[in-house]
Amino acid sequence: MPERSRDILSQTHPYDSLPAEALDALAQDVDRRDMTAGEAIYTQGQRLDALYLIIRGRVDVTDGSGEILSILGPGNSFGERGLMRDGRAVTSAHAAEEGQLLTIPDRTFRALVAEHPRVARFFDRTRPARAKRQDLTTMSLDDMMTRDPLSVPPDTGIATAARKMRDNRVSSLMVTEGDAVIGIVTTRDLTNKALAEGLPHDAPVREVMTADPMSLPPSALVSDVLHAMVERRITHMPVVEGGRLVGMLTQTDLTRFQATSSAALIQDIAEAETLEDLTASVGRIPQLLMQLVGAHNAHQVVTRLITDVGDATTRRLLAMAEAKLGPPPVPYLWLACGSQGRQEQTGVSDQDNCLIIDDTMRPEDDDYFKALATFVSDGLDACGYFYCPGDMMATADRWRQPLRVWRGYFDKWIATPNPEAQMLASVMFDLRPIGGDAALFDDLQAETLKKAAANSIFVAHMVSNSLKHTPPLGLFRGFATVRSGENKNTLDLKLNGVVPVVDLGRIYALQGRLTEANTRARLVAAIERGTVSASGGRDLLDAYDMIADIRLQHQAAQIRRGEKPDNFMPPTDLSDFERSHLRDAFVVVKTMQSAAGQGRGYLS
Structure with missing residues (x-):
């Protein structure tokens, strides 16, 4: 029996990477287990004491609502996520047909992970080893x-x-x-x-x-x-x-590289005298993104620095507008929402913004603020931040209003959470002040979070709305790619990748009355304050890091090839190792969506 088990292990990754003596020892520790069709191998929340390897048959892995996440066959291992966290299963597994499993005891699995780096890397699927951050000389x-x-x-x-x-x-x-x-x-x-x-x-x-x-x-x-x-x-x-x-590679390239830092860009933007100067500076963002990703910076560092450039560009345009139009008649505040509001801009971003104006404004003052909004939005578009397709910009009369009107907006959305109200509230919960009198937002944010969190019906509608974007999980360990159009057969790393996590982070912020706008900061705060369980929150944080990192690596690779960056990546661009890890990250996101939909913070 150990000899047969050894043969199976020696032909299955990652066990095939073990040295002969370790493989012999592992074969002595494993057991065989027959499974019958329909049998529950384990259920969500159950404490696991072994890792499973399928020898024969099929196993379906499901989330809390019973939806199939994976269909596994011979050679697939499963159950490791529970073993690597707190010992509890984060999914359920059922035998779809008669077959046989190889079981690896928990203590043996932990020893394998501790002693053999290749095995550890394989199973630590949402926490890939990150290369040490590099500087110019080590790139x-x-x-x-x-x-x-x-x-x-x-x-x-x-x-x-x-x-x-x-x-x-x-x-x-x-x-x-x-x-x-x-x-x-x-x-x-x-x-x-x-x-x-x-x-x-x-x-x-x-x-x-x-x-x-x-x-x-x-x-x-x-x-x-x-x-x-x-x-x-x-x-x-x-x-x-x-x-x-x-x-x-030339000396000029090296000089240009050293000049293309976020600090250098922001300085050039702050000193820009004309829109042409500003456009030329912002045009260096793709190079900056490529360099930051190439230096193995974490995604939250890259997007924060890229967003800082967008913020500086907006503030410079506001200053240019005031120089052209004269001082504002009353105090105002320019705010960003969307990816800029969350400090998550990448190599491709539209503009989402609005204006909150002091309640002392007179009707005729709107002529000034409409001209200011037009100047800034046109300038942002010229710099590459294209107009919002949904017209979520300060140029629209609806999104350029005095503070009292904004209070009325949020009160109405919370009291009557119809589909449009849910959509608008989702966008506006990501608001972040960029330029002007920030005091106009402080009380509004605190009041809105308090009212929204206290309205259970509104929260329930927001949770439901947040589950509309789902990870691209296909059956048989595959991906569900875009089905038609110019991006056919690709993964939408924005809409089906980061957006589901962004939506979950917004829900956690609402439930916990968290003031953070950044998605990763929201997840960390939700874990720290108990809005989501520590186990579920850490899993989701790891999954988000992997998805966001791959998205940026995809964009950086496009820039290196001289292409315009986008969010659509062919799965064939990934190695088998990366495909497996990315899919497991999507499974985590799907599991957390199911938990949120059932009113649970994952596994408490």
């Missing part, structure tokens, strides 16, 4: 290089080469024969070797190029480039992989 060339650099054949005339550099605004050209790099020609070469020596304009670049230039692979570190540039007094580093030219 790889792959995160910084210019891809597909320009090249010319060796017989190209120097005048033709010079025009190509001028027209493309580059300082070098690679000289190639087929895929092989045989040299590099720079503007310095054209000056010192061609112009100074009086070579004819049709002389071939092979006469002035630097032959057999030093090159590095994409996996090399930027520090390697820096050291080579200092030691060899060079300014350009070709990046070659498998004998093929794939990129270029």
Whole structure:
């Protein structure tokens, strides 16, 4: 029997990564268990004492409402999440057909995780190891290089080469024969070797190029480039992989990288004199995002820094508007909602904003504030923060009102939670002051949270509304991708990825009267204050971190390829390991949605 168990384990990941002696010991500890169709292997909330591996048959994993989350077959392990947390199952598992299981005792499973990193990484599916944060010198060339650099054949005339550099605004050209790099020609070469020596304009670049230039692979570190540039007094580093030219890194790239930090961007934005200057500065956000992700910053750091740039842009536009229109007739407050309000902006964001105006405003004062709102919203659109498709902007009369009207809005939404009221309340619960008199919001926020939390009918409607966006879980361990349109067969990492967690975080904030607007901060506060159970909250926090990180990595990869970033990722972009982990993160989100829908804080 141990021999048969060993054979099964040796052919199943991650047990196949164990050394022979550990595999032998594991085979001695496991047991066989027959299962009959319809049998409950365990139920949600039950304390688990073993991990299960399917030898034969099928197991359905369901949430608290009985909805199937996963259909598992031979070779799949399950039950590990309960073992890795507090010992209680977070889902239920039933045998869909007759079969057989291999059971690994809890103590044995914990020893495996503690002693074998590969096994630990496999089962710690929503807490992937994060690389140590990097700075400029420890980043790889792959995160910084210019891809597909320009090249010319060796017989190209120097005048033709010079025009190509001028027209493309580059300082070098690679000289190639087929895929092989045989040299590099720079503007310095054209000056010192061609112009100074009086070579004819049709002389071939092979006469002035630097032959057999030093090159590095994409996996090399930027520090390697820096050291080579200092030691060899060079300014350009070709990046070659498998004998093929794939990129270029120059001193100019390094200088531009150091200049593209959130602090540098915000300083440029604060000093911008014209909309053109502002647009040029904000246009560096994609590069900033790519660099922040490439340096392995946590998603909440990346989105916070990106949002800081959006905040600074908004405040600069408000200052420009006041300079053009004159001082405001009464105090006002510009607020952001949506991703900017939650400090979660990425490489693609629209604008969601509104104006709260002091109650002393007169009807004729609205001409000023409408002009101010138009100036700022138009400016944001020019900078890349496109107009809100739902017209949730201060340019709409409805969202540019005195404080007393805003109080009336929230009172009405809470008292009559129809679908529109739920939608609007969901958006407005993410409000965050950006510029103006912040005191206009303090009392409104506190009063609204108190009234909303005290209205059980409103809370119930908000909970129901928050469950409309579901994770993209398909059966048979797959994903439910977009079914049609230009994004067919992709995962919507926004609508079906982060939004379900954003909705849950908003519910926890409402129930706990939490003032935080940021989703991750809401989850942490909900755990600390007992709004959600510690076990469920930690699982959801881990799941959110994984989904949000993958979303940013997807956008950074698009930017590196010269594409416009979006939220639609083909599952084929993920490795099998990543697919498994991401799906488990979606299962956690779905489980927490089920718990919220049943009025539970997961597992208390």
